[in-house]
Amino acid sequence: MRYRDKHVIVTGGLGFIGSNLSLRLVEEGARVTIFDSAVQGCGANRHNLAPAGGRINVLVRDIGQAEEVPALLATANVIFNLAGEISHVRSMKDPVRDMKLNTVAQLNFLEACARNVAGVRMVHAGTRQIYGVPRYLPMDELHPVEPVDFNGIHKAAADSYHALFARSGALDACVIRLSNVYGPRMALNVTGQGFLGNFIRKALVGDTIEIFGDGTQLRDPVFVDDAVEAFLAAGCAPKLEHRVFNLGGPAALSLSEIGSIMASESGVKVEHKPFPSDLKTIDIGSYHTNSSRLMGDFGWAPTTTFRQGLKKTLGYFRLHLPNYLESRDWPRAQELLASVPVAISE
């Protein structure tokens, strides 16, 4: 019980990964405080925390206003910093909004933490999107940072802030750069949260999954429990050997393979389509991760295959449809559910 009686702050804790992490922390015996601005469309969902039954202290507050609760910051043993806007598409439509959410707010938050709880361990959720179009695969942490969208630029700046506070000793910070995490509590109804959420929503309601391009592009989906395990490891390691870690899944799969697995697990149809022009600009082609630094430093490894993770994910959402789908989608999803012979668990 690495986190027993620790006070742990999770920013973005109402969101997909943040809520899964917070629930695990509660299981580990931590006292959890969540900062979440609950910005419309960023994926915050109070239902995500239902299993905690009120044992988590939730502050609906922008991380940029953390300075207002100095006493709370001062008692933190570990901070998991997952707040942010992750939509690449939306960042292209409103870059100034994206900058405020991902850069300005982060700078203010880190300054408040450095003032009130100097030297605290902080683990930031970064994104592989900051690397841009891969120059080589699998991608390690030394790959050039060449973001292809505003979200990537602003997330890169946020990563750099963490590195800088770590360099000066003001915070004991590191960054875990995530790639295509999926699992229970994904924001299925929020656009721009990655293709996997979109695919899973379609699998639940029986819509045809559209794969853009020839389907040979690679991705390495990470099941959320595996990602959470990496955060927990980084949060409690006695000493950080590195400040940046890439986190990927157990295997590189083509979009066609991902589609096939989804079809066989849910009965959904898969169709190939030409790439839409507005997505082409921010497409990065194939991507998969070299996670060996994370493995070497923490003994971490992604253990959930995509098929296993998908089963768990569909199982979760089938039990909680009304909390993640629009009401007009419920009947279709329930009808499909009745017709597909899948085990429901969790």
Place this chain on the structure above:
Amino acid sequence: MRYRDKHVIVTGGLGFIGSNLSLRLVEEGARVTIFDSAVQGCGANRHNLAPAGGRINVLVRDIGQAEEVPALLATANVIFNLAGEISHVRSMKDPVRDMKLNTVAQLNFLEACARNVAGVRMVHAGTRQIYGVPRYLPMDELHPVEPVDFNGIHKAAADSYHALFARSGALDACVIRLSNVYGPRMALNVTGQGFLGNFIRKALVGDTIEIFGDGTQLRDPVFVDDAVEAFLAAGCAPKLEHRVFNLGGPAALSLSEIGSIMASESGVKVEHKPFPSDLKTIDIGSYHTNSSRLMGDFGWAPTTTFRQGLKKTLGYFRLHLPNYLESRDWPRAQELLASVPVAISE
């Protein structure tokens, strides 16, 4: 006369490099408009433009407000984007200010340009500081971006904005990452503008030059005329083969060598001192540039040795002391001038 009758916008044109560039553009027959916010302490100096005799249109305006003059933007043939705060030290004291000047303002400016003069050639002044501590030397454009101060983080974001607008076709933008440019019109009295301005000021007033550390650290000073020539080449090249260029000087010199050359040209004394702790955090050790991309794409080369450039620089400042030194320093500088047998030229 590559720029004859072109309308050229220069942001930061009251500053050191911007003013030298603007004056050369006037010589080349361009119609020059300067945007300069004249922010206190950023190096703007109206005397810099004296040789143009009013032939340059100066708008004292933040680049973030460029949207207010759409008709002016719309007629630009080329934009040289040199506005910004360059003090690393000040960025560490007030990171939010640095973010506003270097990131927020740039994003607003680029959006205004993309709306009003879509596809225009834009050449942005970047800095090698964004690379952080060199992993190898000489440093090329593929080096990881690992800034060690807030200024580096925000300048990196500004570079990425330019790359992104170029990628989408909204602007025909590129970035020239500069390293230790020196020459006439340096902001000698503004702190945090690099060690060379500091050294040159001391050479003019007779103060002892202090070299921190053992003096073996390398730098490759670039004479401003050479830097200006690279901007001009990038501004009028029919097609850009790359979007990022590193620009360095003709030779890597140790700080001790730089000190010796300064001593022999000005009579100034040089002293070695331990590194002050507040500078240690943002020190990057040795640095020199691989400029081969710039050379290959534009046939550019730095032709001015440090000794030649220094002679020209001291000569310029000796003619214009009151515009660049505090008044209490004038008598000392003039006294020194009378006693040192140097040719004055410009």
